Amino acid sequence: MVTTQQFDSVLKNGRIVDPTNNIDGAFDLGIRHGKVAAVAENIALELADDIIDVTGQIVMPGHIDTHAHLSSPFNRSVDRAYGHAMLVESGTTTALDLAGDPTAMANGMLRRGAGLNVASLMGLVPHSTIKEDDPSPSVIRDVIADVKKRGGIGVKLLGGYHPFTPEVSADVVKEANDQLAWVAFHVGTKDSGSDMTGLREVPEITGAGRLHVAHINSYTRGMVDEPHEEVQEALRMIERMRSQWVTEAYLAQANGTNGLCDEAGNLVYNVAQNCLKARGYPTTDKGIRAALLDGYGSALVERGGRAVLVTGQEAVDVWEAASTDASLSFPVNPPTSAFTLATAKYDDGSFRVDAISTDGGSLPRNVAIERTMALVAFGALSMDEAVIKLSYTPSRMLGLLSKGHFTEGADADITVIDPATGRASMSLVAGELIMYMGRAIGKGGTWLVLEEGRGVAESSGLPFEVMELENSQLYEHWE
Ligand SMILES: [Zn+2]
Incomplete structure (x- = not known):
């Protein structure tokens, strides 16, 4: 019986998907010193300092x-x-x-x-x-x-x-x-x-x-x-x-662009011009204003420590406050x-x-x-x-040859996905949790x-x- 701790943490019961090593199935993943130390069918609980239960989750x-x-x-x-x-x-x-x-x-x-x-x-x-x-x-x-x-x-x-x-x-x-x-x-x-x-x-x-x-x-x-x-x-x-x-x-x-206009009121950047042309707006400050008011365009603002998009008059205000040099977005990608x-x-x-x-x-x-x-x-x-x-x-x-796979010794950089939502629920870099439950x-x-x-x-x-x-x-x- 092994009595020393072999792993700093173990992701238990996940569906591990690692095409490099031809792995797709229910396994435990053991991490030691920030690296992948083992992918095994069952890592005994007593071998881990910390257990992270990922039952039913995709571990990639x-x-x-x-x-x-x-x-x-x-x-x-x-x-x-x-x-x-x-x-x-x-x-x-x-x-x-x-x-x-x-x-x-x-x-x-x-x-x-x-x-x-x-x-x-x-x-x-x-x-x-x-x-x-x-x-x-x-x-x-x-x-x-x-x-x-x-x-x-x-x-x-x-x-x-x-x-x-x-x-x-x-x-x-x-x-x-x-x-x-x-x-x-x-x-x-x-x-x-x-x-x-x-x-x-x-x-x-x-x-x-x-x-x-x-x-x-x-x-x-x-x-x-x-x-x-x-x-x-x-x-x-x-x-x-x-x-x-x-x-x-x-x-x-959604794309990302910038609404900068020159003194004559013409849009400076080609990407922004294309966004307006795509819906028949003039490539001017008037076109931008109309596109924002119509809800076609959005402007980037800070809310609670994250960047979010707003539209309508609120977006016009943001764009004007920035003297037109504002980050904008348009849904132009088919x-x-x-x-x-x-x-x-x-x-x-x-x-x-x-x-x-x-x-x-x-x-x-x-x-x-x-x-x-x-x-x-x-x-x-x-x-x-x-x-x-x-x-x-x-x-x-x-x-980055030590990333992208779970070969023993690879970096323990891991994204865990909830198959019910298709969204990441957890992630680790070098074996440390950096995101948990979307936070x-x-x-x-x-x-x-x-x-x-x-x-x-x-x-x-x-x-x-x-x-x-x-x-x-x-x-x-x-x-
Ligand atoms: Zn880019």
């Missing part, structure tokens, strides 16, 4: 969100750091902060962190985070090197908001690739838009390089052709670029596009779009898990496939940095881990 490797928003390079009326608790409450355990700023992200994690593992990109904004409109390769190189030193893992091109020329966009991809930094693209350049015209440029912009093409669903909203035609074209493009791109799509109907992008496969059974993301965090649309579970209920995905799209493949995309209970978080960011991470006071993008799918077989 934690959701890794490859597109979230937890910081901003700018001061925002709604603090992006609310996104930590919001993501945690939806069941996410690891996130890629897609267009913020690593310094702002780390500060937000210290203030409002909820236990997530977070890697951060910096959004490239001319005259703000990068000096020029047409930066030279050497300027781009220096900006990327600086981001890595400040604890970021790379940069994002914000083509729908701050487009560069196709040439500069290509230089950003190349310079990021040359220093093995992450590079993500919300498509669109000075020659195109945040739609299929933008996506069609991306193979040439990618060149021989590697690129994370962000939220594929955002370019298949029917702005150029019918949504189903755009989806098929996007899927063919993804196949052609299979060895060079990593991709994700989200499942919310469910048909979302469905096809989430489920489309190659002949070999692997998925065309690598991951299901939220594009949420501080935007209240953290529905990746519940909508993926709806697809499982619908029969469009198996439970194994849900885990592959929510956890395993995202772990490979980012090179964030974690604090702080773990900052995921590159080797160059070790110094700043050490002095931040935050726990941190060093990522190696050599291991990522983005840089697989990269010479």
